[in-house]
Structure formats: C-alpha cells, structure tokens
Amino acid sequence: IDGKTSVAAMDINYSVIPVRPAGAAWSSVRDMLKYISMELAEGKLPDGTQYIRRETLLARRAPQVPIGKEATYGMGLMVDTKYGTPVVHHGGDMIGFHSDMMWLPEYDVGAVVLTNGNPGWVLRTVFRRKLLEVLFDGRDEADADVASQAKSYYAQLAADRRLLSVPADPAQAAKLARHFHNDALGDIDVRREGGSTVFDFGEFRSEVATRNNPDGSLSFITIAPGIEGFEFVVSDAAGKRLTIRDAQHEYVFIGS
Structure with missing residues (x-):
C-alpha cells in the first residue's frame, strides 16, 4: 500500500x-x-x-x-x-x-x-x-x-x-464481533495481533486498515501484499455486520 x-x-x-x-x-x-x-x-x-x-x-x-x-x-x-x-x-x-x-x-x-x-x-x-x-x-x-x-x-x-488508517482504528476494531459468517463465502475470524487487526479467512489472512467514507460509513480494508483492497463496510453500529460487494453481488457477513 x-x-x-x-x-x-x-x-x-x-x-x-x-x-x-x-x-x-x-x-x-x-x-x-x-x-x-x-x-x-x-x-x-x-x-x-x-x-x-x-x-x-x-x-x-x-x-x-x-x-x-x-x-x-x-x-x-x-x-x-x-x-x-x-x-x-x-x-x-x-x-x-x-x-x-x-x-x-x-x-x-x-x-x-x-x-x-x-x-x-x-x-x-x-x-x-x-x-x-x-x-x-x-x-x-x-x-x-x-x-x-x-x-x-x-x-x-x-x-x-492517504485515506487509510494503519493500523486500523483500535476503537472501531474493538467493536467488531470476533467471528463472522456468510453462507456463500464462509467465515472470518477477527484477531488482534499486537497493535494490528487481522481478518483470517481460513485459506488466507490479512491485516486490515480502516477508512472513513464520505457517506459517513466505515470500511475495514485488507492491506496484505497481493490481497490488498478487499473492502468490508460496517453495516451496523454494533459491529455485528460486514458487507462486501463486487460488480453484481452484495454479501453480508453476520457476526457472533
């Protein structure tokens, strides 16, 4: 990045x-x-x-x-x-x-x-x-x-x-559920490693940064070399829903 x-x-x-x-x-x-x-x-x-x-x-x-x-x-x-x-x-x-x-x-x-x-x-x-x-x-x-x-x-x-906060905003990261699931895409485990926040997808993992968006929403974005740019938008204030989109689909991960 x-x-x-x-x-x-x-x-x-x-x-x-x-x-x-x-x-x-x-x-x-x-x-x-x-x-x-x-x-x-x-x-x-x-x-x-x-x-x-x-x-x-x-x-x-x-x-x-x-x-x-x-x-x-x-x-x-x-x-x-x-x-x-x-x-x-x-x-x-x-x-x-x-x-x-x-x-x-x-x-x-x-x-x-x-x-x-x-x-x-x-x-x-x-x-x-x-x-x-x-x-x-x-x-x-x-x-x-x-x-x-x-x-x-x-x-x-x-x-x-310039738009990214690295490491991820600790206050926002603390609100996240520790585990997320989507029926189509599988699971995400959220881990804290030192001062970093890591999304573990099973097959691969990445540190994430945070970005404050113009519409007031907050995104967690992968920043590991080669897999940077996967954007997960926080869908609720409690940090229990993350949404990722591609050109034609929207996938919601539910936290637990």
Missing part, C-alpha cells in the same frame, strides 16, 4: 485450482519461446516432427467471439489486427504474476513477457506495441506509455493510502 516492493503470500493464488489449466504450470521465457516456435511452425518440432496436426492447431485461432472491432477470441487464443498484421496472443494473471505470449504468423516472429510483480500488467500491456515498433520502425509510443501508466499507478496508490 506504500508503493514499496514486498513479498506477497501465494495463498490466494491456489483458489485458481478449480479452473485449471489456468495457473497450473510454472514456466520460463526460454520454454515459452520453444512453445511459440512450435506455433509458428504450425505444429512442428525443431526436428521436423509433426507434434500437433496443422489443421487442429490453426483452428484454435479461428474467430469465435469478437473483442471490439479489431480483435477476436478463438479457442484460448486472441487474434488482434489493430496494426494491420495479425498478432496471435494470450496472457494470464495471478497475484504477483502477469504474463503474455504473442506471435506474428506472417513474419515468423514471437515474444514472451513474464513478470513477477503486481504492476507488471503495465509492462505486459505495452510490450506488444513495443515489439511492433521495433519490427516495423513504428512511432516510438510504447516507452512513454509505460512511463505514463506507471506514474498513474503509483499516484493512485498514494492517493488511496
């Missing part, structure tokens, strides 16, 4: 297990480039062996769902024609990890970007543009884009930090 590099816990990343193969393999740039070489060779290995049937391989790039005017989604691959030549790509995101692989079938060129920090999505997003600039002597926009997005990222981080 202070913009300093910190080691994030891996615990929450294991929640991806039910949707594997997403997030199920560790790799390296070198190994991913070998995979891209196979894609560019339309299914052949370096020794000429046909590893995957060409027709099957290429069928994965066939458009199934439009993504705006210049991109489509096939079977686990996106094809972007924004700059005139097809760029096949797909990335992935987990806490602390952001990646992308891309290749230009018409030019026999591919690239991989793997990052191990949460702001890595900034670099990943612009990397494709940078690759095309280098290949085709394009306008130098990518470097400035990275700098601008990084500046905005850290400015927003600082603005959010």
Whole structure:
C-alpha cells in the first residue's frame, strides 16, 4: 500500500485450482519461446516432427467471439489486427504474476513477457506495441506509455493510502464481533495481533486498515501484499455486520 516492493503470500493464488489449466504450470521465457516456435511452425518440432496436426492447431485461432472491432477470441487464443498484421496472443494473471505470449504468423516472429510483480500488467500491456515498433520502425509510443501508466499507478496508490488508517482504528476494531459468517463465502475470524487487526479467512489472512467514507460509513480494508483492497463496510453500529460487494453481488457477513 506504500508503493514499496514486498513479498506477497501465494495463498490466494491456489483458489485458481478449480479452473485449471489456468495457473497450473510454472514456466520460463526460454520454454515459452520453444512453445511459440512450435506455433509458428504450425505444429512442428525443431526436428521436423509433426507434434500437433496443422489443421487442429490453426483452428484454435479461428474467430469465435469478437473483442471490439479489431480483435477476436478463438479457442484460448486472441487474434488482434489493430496494426494491420495479425498478432496471435494470450496472457494470464495471478497475484504477483502477469504474463503474455504473442506471435506474428506472417513474419515468423514471437515474444514472451513474464513478470513477477503486481504492476507488471503495465509492462505486459505495452510490450506488444513495443515489439511492433521495433519490427516495423513504428512511432516510438510504447516507452512513454509505460512511463505514463506507471506514474498513474503509483499516484493512485498514494492517493488511496492517504485515506487509510494503519493500523486500523483500535476503537472501531474493538467493536467488531470476533467471528463472522456468510453462507456463500464462509467465515472470518477477527484477531488482534499486537497493535494490528487481522481478518483470517481460513485459506488466507490479512491485516486490515480502516477508512472513513464520505457517506459517513466505515470500511475495514485488507492491506496484505497481493490481497490488498478487499473492502468490508460496517453495516451496523454494533459491529455485528460486514458487507462486501463486487460488480453484481452484495454479501453480508453476520457476526457472533
């Protein structure tokens, strides 16, 4: 939350297990480039062996769902024609990890970007543009884009930090029930550790900060590296109800 590099816990990343193969393999740039070489060779290995049937391989790039005017989604691959030549790509995101692989079938060129920090999505997003600039002597926009997005990222981080009380307001934390339950999301145990307030969710845990909101409400917000930003709004003065929301749902935790 202070913009300093910190080691994030891996615990929450294991929640991806039910949707594997997403997030199920560790790799390296070198190994991913070998995979891209196979894609560019339309299914052949370096020794000429046909590893995957060409027709099957290429069928994965066939458009199934439009993504705006210049991109489509096939079977686990996106094809972007924004700059005139097809760029096949797909990335992935987990806490602390952001990646992308891309290749230009018409030019026999591919690239991989793997990052191990949460702001890595900034670099990943612009990397494709940078690759095309280098290949085709394009306008130098990518470097400035990275700098601008990084500046905005850290400015927003600082603005959010100014609104937080760390450690959490002890008077407000003392009002909380020691245990909360929601039928859909499970349990939260509230613990005091030294001067800090910790929400323990079972699979992972985080210190929380407090924030006074413009509407007069109070929020407890997770601040552990990698899982910062889960906001629980105190729903009653007695501290027996906490509400967390996403874009479409509202979940109320009942205290006991």
